[in-house]
Amino acid sequence: MAEPDALIQTVHDIVQRHGGMPTRLLQILREAQDSLTWLSPETLDAVAGKLGVSPDKVRSVAEFYSFLYTAPRGSYDILFSDNITDRMLGNRELLHALCDRLGVGIGETRADGVVTVGTTSCTGMCDQGPAALVNGYALTRLDPPRLDRIVELVNGQIPLTQWPREFFEVVSNIRRADILLGRHFADGAALRAVLKRGPEAILEELVKSGLRGQGGAGFRSGAKWVSCRNAPGEVKYVVCNADEGEPGTFKDRVLMQDFADLVFEGMTLCGRVIGARQGFVYLRGEYRYLLDALKATLQRRREAGLLGAAILGDPTFNFDIDIHLGAGAYVCGEESALIESLEGKHGVPRIRPPFPTTHGYLNQPTVVNNVETFATAAKIAVEGGAWFANRGTAESKGTKLLSLSGDCKRPGIYEYPFGVTVRRVLDDCGARDAQGIQMAGPAGHMISAKQFDRRICFEDLATGGSFMVFDQSRDILDGIRNFTHFFVHESCGFCTPCRVGTSLMRDLVTKVHTGHGTRYDLEEMRKLGRIMRVACHCGLGQTAPNPVLDSLDQFPESWERRLRSTAFEPAFDLDAALEQARQLTGRSDPGAYLREEELMLGTMP
Amino acid sequence: MSEEQSFTLDGRRVPFQAGQTIMAAALAAGVYIPHLCFNREFAPHGSCRVCLVGVNGRMQAACTTPAAAGQTVESETGEIREIRRGILQMLFVEGNHVCPACEKSGACQLQAVAYYVGMLAPHYTHFYPRRPVDASHPEAVIDFNRCILCELCVRASRDVDGKNVFAVQGRGIEAHLVVNTPSGKLGATDFSIHDKAAQVCPTGAILTKHRGYEIPIGQRLYDRKPISVVGDVATLSESKGGRRHD
């Protein structure tokens, strides 16, 4: 650990770099951890002291985000992405192999302090998994030879900068392009359009285009911009939601990697239209690898007169963009939690109303839009609303980026006009043998083959873009169980039905999946799901039971063949009592559970 | 003066003033909506979700939803009672609530609301968390096993007492109440039993020492009349069996 004086100096420098602003707390803690490997009580106190905020606030932020550590951590911090698509690609075998080779347990730090290995929620590399993060940087396409190399690199304590570049290569896999990805865009064109035609005319185009929020909820973007523009307030903000935490989604990553100019242009356009001078990109921590390139793009745009003061030479057009990194919290994709996080706090969703358009960042009027929404808005400003509205369906104009992963030959990004059928998508990506699709991620809906003629649009199957394919060889319940773990891990813990309900649901699903459940437990899941859907404070808890409820309807046979024959299984469960031991050893294989005969005899293996 | 506005709550007309929530208006009209994290002296929090009501057919928390003219609000329906029961059961299995062994039994809001919504058993499998009891303070004891994370003590200590003694930390099911000192001990703070924070806890998590069982079981606040008639333990004065210091 750093010497006390060195520690104080490190913290001092970081806080200085951030202008001593409490809104930068999360960024400060991230950087302090980068230097010091973990956030010791001394570090937290130093940060609190330098920033002039109470130590408990600093601690609550440090305790909230899963990439911030308040206990010592290895110099190499390796986190395996544990989405179901990583599992389909064999990540568990790799994880166990790596732990064996390094001599460390899952979630543990090796005694010499060199390495920690654990798991994390989907890192958005589903089309090039199995994936992991090492010290926050994405590793893709893991396989046994790469693992061998990683063991050597870690044991040899080789700095990350000297690891093979290809380990960190992230490809875009754009498989189908339409009006957003396919057409050339001249940097600055949207900004010229708004200067020439005025904000009102651009707003009119946006309303006419029918563009709806591409983050998934589908709120009309034109109406959102109008209401923020009209909201009273001198200072307004533009926020780009690049948190992309929904498992199975990675289209925003591709936009930020290949189309950052277009996204920044959309934000700058929005700034001009609503009258904001400051924008923020909230970039999920998992996309840390993009940060330097994005900062360089911002700088290039400033130099080109497309960002900063007097944009395109107009002294009344001033707008700049700052990038904030998240730190492992899916709930921070929810717009009000995102704003809390931007303000340097822990990410608990606010009470709504009021909405961000009137009370957003620092309680000022704020537009929060998804990455894809901003990129599309920039195109609409240039090409016109009618051009965009030409495509799509009555209620869902234009196109949608889908992130395809799971059991298909060509995973990657597909841009389709809204209204495309599921079957068409499956054909295009080479998914021959699909039994079901998890649409829009765990928070979305699971559909079975009977529904493959349904259309992707707000009138039918709404989606933020996640599309995970399960073929006939898969056990649907493996996916469901994985999703229930995801929600337990990601619940913010603020409201009762989400904080407690997600754990209860996971336990019920595990009980049935491991062959200990009865029909009564299925009914319990339905009842619990109904409560969570209506009672939770935010969308996370409200949608958390979706995969369970959908699969009970769509795949009843998957559940039923796991049932014991009795109608009731006592709540005290000998096998469940072993759960702690399973967690400690990181085991979830069949051998870690008592078999039925053993349970009936009450004997241990 | 503008005309008095109103909404209907279970068929009954409830007047309200601009800016009032459904909860505040109902309370003022003498209609009880069960609640735990709400206390009329504090800004609404919206975390326990016990006050769920149907607002024009959509479930919302009564304590955070603004009242609007012509709203149709449902509270005492079979469906809503069942949801509330489920939420109460979640709170009971999340912590360790051994009512027969608790000093607060009979004057506990959690227990009283559970009776009110017809909860007979915890139903779900107990989590049995391991949480310590903090008896380091000369006048008060905190039993974290009984904390339901309503954050009333947090808000009272920070906003009324100006001491910031409590905080909730951790995410998800790991969320827990802490005392803001390096040792985490209440004895190391300037907390006093005269603080507002000592009077607002709806459960037996924060108790005053040396004053056990002054009122015999059977004669306590909620032993004879339900909470919908008697009101919240935190808002009633000690002389009436509540926790409030006058």
Ligand SMILES: Cc1cc2nc3c(=O)[nH]c(=O)nc-3n(C[C@H](O)[C@H](O)[C@H](O)COP(=O)(O)O)c2cc1C
């Ligand atoms: C738990 C949760 C997570 C969310 N995650 C994201 C996300 O990662 N990206 C996103 O754009 N929207 C996300 N949203 C939706 C946002 O709250 C918000 O609706 C969206 O950013 C608005 O932008 P849009 O209208 O352009 O879609 C999430 C919502 C919830 C409830």
Ligand code: SF4
């Ligand atoms: S706090 Fe209330 S519910 Fe909990 S044990 Fe005590 S009396 Fe029972």
Ligand code: SF4
């Ligand atoms: S100790 Fe009591 S008042 Fe404080 S959060 Fe827990 S239940 Fe609420």
Ligand code: FES
């Ligand atoms: S804990 Fe976040 S929705 Fe309930």
Ligand code: FES
């Ligand atoms: S009283 Fe309304 S959510 Fe707790």
